[in-house]
Amino acid sequence: MTALTDVASSAATTPEPSPPPGRGSRTPLRERFPGFALPALVWYAVFMIGPVVAMVLIGFLSWPGMLVEPGFAGLSNFGRVFADEKFWAAAGNSAVQIVIGLPVMMVLAFLLAFYVVQKPRGHKVMRYLLFIPALISAPATAMVFYAILNPDGLLNGVLRPLGLDGTAWLANPSTALGAIIAVELWSGIGYSAVLIAARLDSVAPEIVQAARIDGAGDWRIAWGMYWPIARDFIGVVTMLQFLSMLFNSAQTVLLLTQGGPGTSTTTLSYLVYRKAFVETDLGYSQAVGLILFVLGLLGMGVIRRVLRASH
Structure with missing residues (x-):
């Protein structure tokens, strides 16, 4: 009984083995994802959201041509x-x-x-x-x-x-x-x-x-x-x-x-x-x-x- 107790206590106090080299130091994918998504987000903002914003702004302008200065309408x-x-x-x-x-x-x-x-x-x-x-x-x-x-x-x-x-x-x-x-x-x-x-x-x-x-x-x-x-x-x-x-x-x-x-x-x-x-x-x-x-x-x-x- 004493031997079993000693074994159990020693197992409880034994530190967990350290992870293999290179694994524990990796950053989780969810933390690295914004970096991967940044080019797509920039493209989406410039070519998708940008034209919508421009359309809204121009819709409130009096602009009779590209060579004429617009005015607020x-x-x-x-x-x-x-x-x-x-x-x-x-x-x-x-x-x-x-x-x-x-x-x-x-x-x-x-x-x-x-x-x-x-x-x-x-x-x-x-x-x-x-x-x-x-x-x-x-x-x-x-x-x-x-x-x-x-x-x-x-x-x-x-x-x-x-x-x-x-x-x-x-x-x-x-x-x-x-x-x-x-x-x-x-x-x-x-x-x-x-x-x-x-x-x-x-x-x-x-x-x-x-x-x-x-x-x-x-x-x-x-x-x-x-x-x-x-x-x-x-x-x-x-x-x-x-x-x-x-x-x-x-x-x-x-x-x-x-x-x-x-x-x-x-x-x-x-x-x-x-x-x-x-x-x-x-x-x-x-x-x-x-x-x-x-x-x-x-x-x-x-x-x-x-x-x-x-x-």
Whole structure:
């Protein structure tokens, strides 16, 4: 008993062995992380936060051109914006573009992705083909669709032999905005489908096969099995495409219609471009840009809320 007590007491008083050389002196990663993140933080501050701050500041200035000294305008730019019929026409066009184009794009992208993950013949080639529109530049895309939609283009060439009158799709106020939406759908559906298909691939084929044995059809499998798994990811893709439609439509409009005829295809992002680079009204332009920025934040919040409600 005495021997056991002596052994226990000596073990209790024996100092712990020192750590191997080099290990105890290392600084924890969480303490060294700010140093690694500093370049990225500087880049983010300069190229992401900086333009937003500049946009806010310019939105409160009266600045009729880069060579003219700006003056403080207060809220007068926003007053001019809200009193301008062109702004409300652009806001309406952007709303139509998103309310119609975004749901159609995401539903078709999901259905295409579902078809691809069923691995039909040639499904690997199909993934590459779906991604091709994302690799084509905006000017090249605009040139192709101009050749299709102009009065002597491919679409009218197909319609006339069928006894249907052709139309100037890009010059008709009733069809021009629809043509712009069609171009953006063509550009975005395949890219979204490839991204969603990558998420749907995580579903084990054995589970799908078991569901088919139990009598589940394609519709039930798509919306009962694949949709719940991919819902959050589809939400992210939806937000990306929403922001693309809201902020990037200016290039398609500029290349195909320049906002016309009239204001029938003028969107908010194109209005920002036109006021800044054509009319050189920088204060007005950035006031619209700030409104567009707020609408983007609100839109993402609405999309998140809708997806949460669907859980």
